[in-house]
């Protein structure tokens with residue numbers, strides 16, 4: 001029966017506070033409650049009831065059997081909150097520190113660096129996958145341990161129902177691990193059961209949740225949708241070389257495999273893949289699991305970004321539910337619901353929402369009271385925040401889905417992003433900032449939505465649309481076809497340009513010259529050795545080369561041996577009878593090639609190829625091209641050179657070299673066998 005409250009009710013010293021569920025929300029609540037109670041000189045008896053049993057790692061371990069179904073990404077915002085409350089996640093719990101986040105759209109990938117001063121990492125939540133060796137540390141066990149350090153007692157057993165006792169206190173009916181039926185009366189109960197402990201049941205049909213409806217008939221559980229997670233055992237070497245400190249978010253799969261959002265998160269020697277989308281909503285799981293895994297791993301974009309993955313053994317798979325909306329009226333006299341059971345941020349950062357609801361509830365309980373009215377006022381703020389965040393989240397994800405999945409819009413978005421990276425200072429890239437916030441979950445969706453509609457993003461997108469239109473026209477004109485090749489970003493960030501020039505100058509032991517009329521740089525990471533890439537570069541101007549095959553421009557090696565000083569490449573435009581020669585004038589081992597342009601068409605023309613090793617044991621190919629336009633002497637000559645300048649604008653280099661770099665990358669990479677060896 002619902003109780004009618006007439007006056008504010010507060011907890012008294014020594015009162016018992018029961019928390020149902022020892023997941024992150026339950027532990028965060030215990031930690032905040034005990035920490036804040038101590039500051040206020042108050043004493044509470046906090047007991048956490050967790051239905052999963054301990055693993056056999058010893059009594060001091062709070063590691064529970066099984067797992068809490070999660071990709072295990074800790075967002076910078078949650079990390080900052082953990083630091084604020086002095087919760088230092090041990091290194092053995094952290095599985096991978098993340099430096100870059102990739103968003104994979106229909107057209108190209110977006111690489112976003114985790115900003116300086118922010119930390120993002122991955123963790124295992126529980127004891128799975130079972131193939132993990134040693135004492136596998138999990139994030140949930142760490143938090144439960146911290147709650148215990150603050151004074152919480154942990155009781156292992158399942159809470160089956162809740163009702164008000166004659167005293168007016170909520171009473172929990174529970175079954176201990178030994179099967180004993182117990183009851184526990186508490187001054188306040190926090191329900192932190194998540195939404196995934198009910199087998200195939202929707203959590204709204206669970207007995208405990210149903211009994212909550214008797215306590216507050218206005219309580220309406222939130223809605224959820226199906227998700228699918230699997231862990232691949234790929235081995236540390238594979239992850240170090242193919243995914244060094246990176247996470248991937250795929251916003252598009254294929255027409256057949258209709259996925260909306262997929263996260264690929266490295267953890268130790270495993271790779272977690274978590275996905276949602278229409279095909280998961282419709283799938284019958286676990287029956288269709290194998291098929292979905294196979295379809296996903298053989299997607300062309302997966303073969304490109306993580307080659308050989310399809311051969312990796314599956315360590316475990318599950319089909320949990322993910323929250324989609326926020327519960328209504330999730331509190332009543334002396335009880336409240338927190339964490340996923342009340343709702344979480346859409347598609348991202350559920351652990352942070354668990355922290356927010358737990359923290360807000362702890363403060364309300366201590367400062368405002370535990371009756372329904374006090375909870376509605378104090379804790380209600382967190383619920384309103386979550387509900388609003390979900391509403392804006394749906395708009396943000398709806399818009400970004402359109403931007404990433406429609407080929408034309410995806411291309412425009414990419415061009416807008418690339419143009420910002422190339423031309424604008426790091427701190428004034430509005431589109432990049434919005435993309436980072438969407439990918440990392442570091443901001444409320446209301447803020448993301450506001451920025452998405454702001455002038456800065458609009459200006460970048462319009463610029464991107466104009467560049468796309470122009471590029472498409474030039475691609476058609478030059479006959480550049482992507483066909484089998486993947487499209488990779490080759491932009492050198494504005495803040496990295498001088499650094500790259502210094503590397504080239506030092507390798508060649510020469511000055512590159514100040515401010516040429518035209519200066520362009522490109523870079524790409526290639527999974528291959530410098531020698532292999534150099535061999536591919538040796539095909540420059542050869543009929544078997546897959547790069548620089550252009551419709552109106554003929555590129556041929558006319559003298560010397562490939563990659564050897566003295567070799568000459570001729571660029572000819574037969575249609576207008578124009579041509580220029582590039583002579584290889586310097587080679588530095590397997591590192592740098594310097595071609596210089598004959599002075600007939602341009603002054604001080606250089607084309608430099610440079611190879612460097614990357615941190616993950618692969619190679620980076622960079623291209624630098626620069627020249628001064630001829631000015632001409634006399635009126636007629638000056639006009640002629642101006643016309644030539646107009647006919648061959650600088651941006652044509654961007655298209656041609658981007659295509660060339662992508663082709664070189666694929667030609668080198670397809671010779672390798674990347675099969676993971678766990």
Ligand SMILES: Cc1cc2nc3c(=O)[nH]c(=O)nc-3n(C[C@H](O)[C@H](O)[C@H](O)COP(=O)(O)OP(=O)(O)OC[C@H]3O[C@@H](n4cnc5c(N)ncnc54)[C@H](O)[C@@H]3O)c2cc1C
Nearest residue numbers: 021023024025051070071072073159193194339340350351
């Ligand atoms: C596919 C997927 C991927 C995700 N990836 C991420 C991510 O990368 N980053 C992120 O921040 N969030 C992610 N989330 C969200 C995140 O997992 C949740 O937001 C988070 O687990 C919520 O914590 P919780 O404590 O509320 O619930 P849970 O983690 O589900 O914990 C609930 C606990 O209560 C216990 N329990 C349940 N019923 C009872 C009972 N009757 N009696 C006693 N104990 C009980 C359970 O055993 C469990 O330990 C993901 C979610 C899904 C579905």
